[in-house]
Amino acid sequence: MFIKALLIGIFYWISKWAIGYTFGVRWSNLPMVMAPVIGLIMGDVKTAVIMGAFIQAVYLGLVSGLGGVVTVDKSLATCIAIPIAIQAGLAPEMAVTLAVPFGLLGTITNNIYKIYASWLTHKADTAAEEGDAKKIRMLHYWGAAIGWLPLALIPVTIIVYAGPDLIANLLAAIPDSVVNGLGVVGGLLPALGFAMTIRVIGRKQFLPFFFLGFFVIKYFSLSTIGASIFGIILAITYVQLMGGRTDVEAS
Template sequence: MVFVLALVAGLWYWIGQSKLGYTFHAVICQPIVMALPFGIIAGDVTTALMIGASVEMVYLGMVAAGANIPADECLAGVISIPIALTTGIDPATAVTLAVPFGLLGVFQDQIRRTIQAVFAHKADKYAMEADVKGIERCAILYPMILGFFLRFPPVFAAIYLGSDVVQKILNVIPEWLTHGLSVTGGTLPALGFAITIFIIGKNIYLPFFILGFFAVQYLKISVMAAAIFGVCMALLITFLRREKVQG
């Protein structure tokens, strides 16, 4: 089972971060989505999804502005979910395992985008000769080949060899460290949300953030309910403002 999980995780990371399909890859790169195939392989879909959801929470608010990714949730997921499923660690510990890989994944993207300048230059040459097929290879085929070597081997090895190591490490780390890591899992989502507030960049609307925050804290409404109330509020404000302008 570990072998199959390692294989699928490696391929998933390769295909996912090759970024085929602008908002398709973004979805298959989500820990909560990849949890389903991993769960099917491991024979425990429920646990897999619970782990996937916990890891997902950390990356919920992350926005890659200008394509600079703050963290690689895909790598975080393809490593932590299979390892959690094989070693039987709980979702909170899985999150602490995911976090460092999420940071490591950023380097993968930087290496990829540095090397891929070569394909752009190749495409320049093909364009001079009006070689359409050549440009098409530079756009899809070459990046896919590069991506395979960049992504498949490390993920496959990490899961195939790593499960044992992780188990041994988890057995010896002190309580304050495991507690510290689960505190980290609870606070890291804040980074994602802060990034999104920063991207939206409308300071005068900040009270809406406070409103949403305490609507959940005091009234205990669910995310779905918040979405419904939020949409109505946004529409009302927009329409009322328009009415005022038109008199």
């Protein structure tokens, strides 16, 4: 089990490193992409993927890291909740409930890292005054790898190693009705993900399309893929008719 915990720790460490803006930043913010790897380590890919999808729904519209402001560490939430939930045999909804507090805790480590990065930048100032470009690169590339060791690899390894027993004991100690309540929370939280996404898309004049999507599913029971085909057709048609205009009134 310690080896597994260590591998999870290493995986989280690599995710914080986020190599490649369009790749690393993407997957380290996507619980559903991290889930298969975690499942592979824990020996249960399918359960991990299902849990990853549940956690994903909560964080869907939450774009973390814009302007350098990390609001929630989705990667930390995923790397801790899925291994512990698999070990303790929890339902996917419970994995969501477990993920949320760790996601919030991650803001602390991320903020500590940003202070460390400021220190690196000051070291780079000195190097720049000496015209030492190589040292600036060393500070940047190795600084990231080393900085995340104590902030990512070590704490995650320990929590994943010690966590399952703690969680199992905790759940055994609380009444069944409250455990049910925790499950209900898991079913409600995706609403936050979708509401956030509607907010960030931010074009209120297009809100009818939200209701269209909702009731297409509720009345016609289409599959999600099927519904998305209609969505794509709608979007293309609109752009062809209206171009880049944003004010509906002007039509």
